[in-house]
Amino acid sequence: MSYIDNIRTFVRVYELGSMSAAGRDLRISPAVTSSRISQLEEHLGVRLFQRTTRSLTPTEQGQSFYQGATNILDAVQSAEAQIVNITENLKGALYVAAPLGVGRRLIAPQIPDFLNAYQEISFRLRLTDRKVDLTAEGLDLAFFLGQPEDSNLRIRKIADVARVLCASPDYIEKMGMPTSGDDLLSGRHECLSLRFPGATEFQWLLTTPAGPKRYRVSGRYESDDGDVLTDWALAGHGIAMKPIFEIAEHLNAGTLVPVARETPPTAIQMACLFTHRRMQDPKTRLFMEFMIDRIAATINITDQAGRPAHR
Numbered sequence: 130m131s132y133i134d135n136i137r138t139f140v141r142v143y144e145l146g147s148m149s150a151a152g153r154d155l156r157i158s159p160a161v162t163s164s165r166i167s168q169l170e171e172h173l174g175v176r177l178f179q180r181t182t183r184s185l186t187p188t189e190q191g192q193s194f195y196q197g198a199t200n201i202l203d204a205v206q207s208a209e210a211q212i213v214n215i216t217e218n219l220k221g222a223l224y225v226a227a228p229l230g231v232g233r234r235l236i237a238p239q240i241p242d243f244l245n246a247y248q249e250i251s252f253r254l255r256l257t258d259r260k261v262d263l264t265a266e267g268l269d270l271a272f273f274l275g276q277p278e279d280s281n282l283r284i285r286k287i288a289d290v291a292r293v294l295c296a297s298p299d300y301i302e303k304m305g306m307p308t309s310g311d312d313l314l315s316g317r318h319e320c321l322s323l324r325f326p327g328a329t330e331f332q333w334l335l336t337t338p339a340g341p342k343r344y345r346v347s348g349r350y351e352s353d354d355g356d357v358l359t360d361w362a363l364a365g366h367g368i369a370m371k372p373i374f375e376i377a378e379h380l381n382a383g384t385l386v387p388v389a390r391e392t393p394p395t396a397i398q399m400a401c402l403f404t405h406r407r408m409q410d411p412k413t414r415l416f417m418e419f420m421i422d423r424i425a426a427t428i429n430i431t432d433q434a435g436r437p438a439h440r
Contacts, residue, residue, distance in 0.1 A: 138165040220249030227272040232256040292394040299365040319367030320346035335392040
């Protein structure tokens with residue numbers, strides 16, 4: 130068994146805190162995972178983890194070895210990056226995460242073109258509107274909307290994404306047309322909230338004549354899936370804040386219409402999130418560059434097609 134494979138397995142076990150989780154991440158069995166750790170411990174002559182039936186805890190030696198192990202993997206990836214022709218001989222799996230709307234509308238449609246161009250690369254796309262942990266989840270790259278909380282990660286901005294407050298014609302007929310953010314605080318309107326586990330109060334950042342202002346909106350409908358909010362809005366259950374590229378077809382068809390147009394939402398950043406170590410992998414860099422121009426172009430086209438005209 131390769132010593133590098135053993136080190137790579139150790140790093141994933143250390144980061145995920147579980148033999149089984151590391152095995153799933155590396156696509157190997159729990160038995161192989163355990164065997165690699167045992168081989169590494171035998172080679173080093175120390176115990177790297179304290180094991181019980183319920184827990185797995187790094188020893189002091191394991192904690193010390195982790196930093197050196199990640200440095201070894203960084204060095205290997207850096208050396209490979211220097212000799213690999215970035216347009217040829219690329220192979221292996223790419224693990225990428227994206228919000229549901231971004232992944233379905235912007236990322237997934239481009240994947241076949243990328244894989245057709247690079248036949249030995251495979252792709253694992255994880256779609257979720259929750260925040261992801263790149264290290265713990267073994268991701269090469271994550272697309273996101275907004276501002277990341279982890280300042281240790283690196284960011285590549287793609288575009289500023291226009292957003293709109295929208296509702297169905299049936300909802301407006303029943304509840305009336307709100308003209309500004311102040312109308313949303315009257316208690317009359319249902320605001321559809323995109324929420325994540327652990328989120329507290331919910332606010333919408335809107336553009337007012339005095340500048341950006343946060344509105345603490347409320348409603349009975351909440352979900353961690355942005356497409357569910359779109360479905361609720363289409364069904365007449367409330368007002369949603371959505372990126373225009375996600376609902377351009379509904380705006381054009383008139384099944385959703387802009388509301389509170391005196392105080393439109395501020396634009397939101399779309400960007401790539403990655404670690405320095407992951408970006409040393411040529412196929413990760415290649416995919417990021419492949420996607421950025423295509424995503425920016427698609428957002429620009431759909432924003433212009435779906436952007437409500439000023440009145």
